[in-house]
Amino acid sequence: MSEVKNILLAGVGGQGIILASKILATGLIDAGYDVKMSEVHGMAQRGGSVTTQVRFGEKVYSPIIGKGQADILVSFETMETGRYVEFLKADGKVVLNDFEMPSAVILSGAAEYPTGVVESVQEKFETTVIKAADLAQELGNIKTMNVIIVGALIKAMGLQDLNWKAVIEKTVKEKFVDMNLKAIELGMSQVK
């Protein structure tokens, strides 16, 4: 496979996007791909909008992409989807975690949380909507939300046959392995 695939992960600081990206990247490396991943640290972590990019293929040069280049956008928060859809290819796919986190301007009443985001995204792109927060609650740990989303992404990309168990064992602490394995499988089951 010579073509480079681009995945953009977007959400809010503190949602575990970096770990999610690391799980994905580790799986891709194990599968023999060249992988580049780009993160942003610092100011953005303080409740701001956060993105990472994962690129894989036979040989990857650039760690980042520009607008109109992502094959898949994975948004961990509903409204964040809208901020980054312009990075998608016109025929790109969206994995959307329908989970609203009001930003500071919304909390203070200066703005309202936008309505109809999911519908608008569905109209324009092939979209998989999941409710990872509810699923994480079912698993008994809200913090597994990020790994559930990774599971959904893996299935949406057709990568479900890689050895994700080995990846989870490598990327999370031992006592959280079982929980995260359940989470990743639950995520995969959400995508047909």
Added chain:
Amino acid sequence: MKKFMTGNEAVARGAFEAGVTFASAYPGTPSTEILENMAQYKEDIYSEWSPNEKVALEVALGASIAGARSLAAMKHVGVNVAADPMFTFGYSGVTGGLVLVSADDPGCHSSQNEQDNRYYAKFAKIACIEPSDSQESKDYLKAAFEISEKYQVAVLYRMTTRVCHSKGLVALDDRKSVEAIPYVKQADRYVCAPATAKRNHPIVEAKLVELEKFSNETELNRIEWHDKKIGIVTNGVAYTYAREVFGESASYLKIGFSYPLPMQKIADFAKEVETLYVIEELEPYMEEQMKAAGIPCIGKDKIPNVGELNPDIIAKALLGEERETKTLEADKVVGRPPTLCAGCPHRGFFYELAKKKNVMVTGDIGCYTLGCAEPLNTIDTVICMGGSISMGHGAKKAFEKNNVDKKVVAVIGDSTFFHTGVNSLIDVAYNSGNTVSVILDNRITGMTGHQENPGSGYTLMGDPANIIDIPALVKSIGIKHVVSINPLHLDEVDKALEDAFAYDGPSVIITRWPCALKRFTPEDKAEFDLERKVCVVVEDKCKGCKICTKTGCPAISFDKTTKKAAIDANMCVGCTVCLQACPFDAIEKAGE
């Protein structure tokens, strides 16, 4: 063996493999993880957080003169602080290999400007090396130490955010032990009095001629021949973007050793290609030198010198290619600026400060810069590390001299106070200032992700350390009105501010409470009551006045239909600032 590493992790690994025994830094995005990762090699490398970048570079210089391979790391604006020693060791040269890592931030992801530090190498007459990915970040660092020792020249190792914070696969090697160069007193070189400087200057000029010869020969400046219709001179991460856009339809001269530039190699490359592009992020550093040498090329006429580049920007600028994109309707996205965390000890202080009238607030660099944002909206200026106290002093003197009745409050974090704020406070005390300087002591360097500092009680390598007594320090400087308060107690904050305003002369308020995200030390646990009891809204007492939302806490939301506030129990740490702000006692501690 290959490992998936950021550029910063790879630099630390490179230092280990290169036989480095000394490393220092002051944290700053995007450079911070270099020294954080250095600590794992503590068997072989001594590493430390220094209180500021000038000190970090000076201790590394001392280690180099003592014969050791040494590294100092900082963000681009940190090099401004460290520029003083840099310009003089530009003349004197170094003994043990000395590498100054400058992590630039094109796009200002976490910085107050996007200066291009390649110019510093040219200005200070030291070599410049630029890696473009994680593998090169490690390999070129090893080359940098060889060059530094061979030519007795310091190397400015210039990285950028996307090199520092992108991950790629890196092939690892073993550490090579390097004997320290035996110490010999060289006063004729290192005592940089005028006579020495006059002697050193022509020596460094001759050295630069040698370095340019090296630059023309080294594989750090490598040519990749493909189609010769287009030739591209490029550097750093921009090389990866250019490769992505042009593939094998262009030939490349990839510049890894960028000062002195390989002018002969560039001229020879230019002759072989029909059209020559220069693809570089930020300033036309290479383009200017090429044009001055009479080499026609196309660069900043088409490629922006503002913000960071990406493959898309280059494709659009040089090929006129624009990708099709789709966006949502404008009303589907609302801004998401960064905010102070739930339970942040700065919130209580800023909430009270925001109520004071006729006050100019000079701010500084750290999480508390966010006190500038709505709804707290308290800070008037933020320019540079340590600038709050001195700028406040200048403003107050100007107000007084021009008969303007205005109070001035300067706010600065503990780490930034140790960085350079302490010098500013000496100025206030010495020159009879009349400002209120507030040291927001959250017991850690917060913004960059919790690095130890001279007040935290531990070193980078995890050893227990002396703890600066801030009140005693401030008093010894000569400030007489000094109070320490808990910033989560709003009445204490209010009283401290009013007392300081009433006092005629310089005053200092120290707010002392640990960062809510910090891993608490045994000392923190002994000093502070850190038991987490979340706050809850008592619905029937809530009148919907929204005063609690004016604290700007991200755990508090307001439901417009029910007209009630709510607190997210997963986020709340029970700081009680909202509880104290509520005029109707409608917020309580859960279970009380």
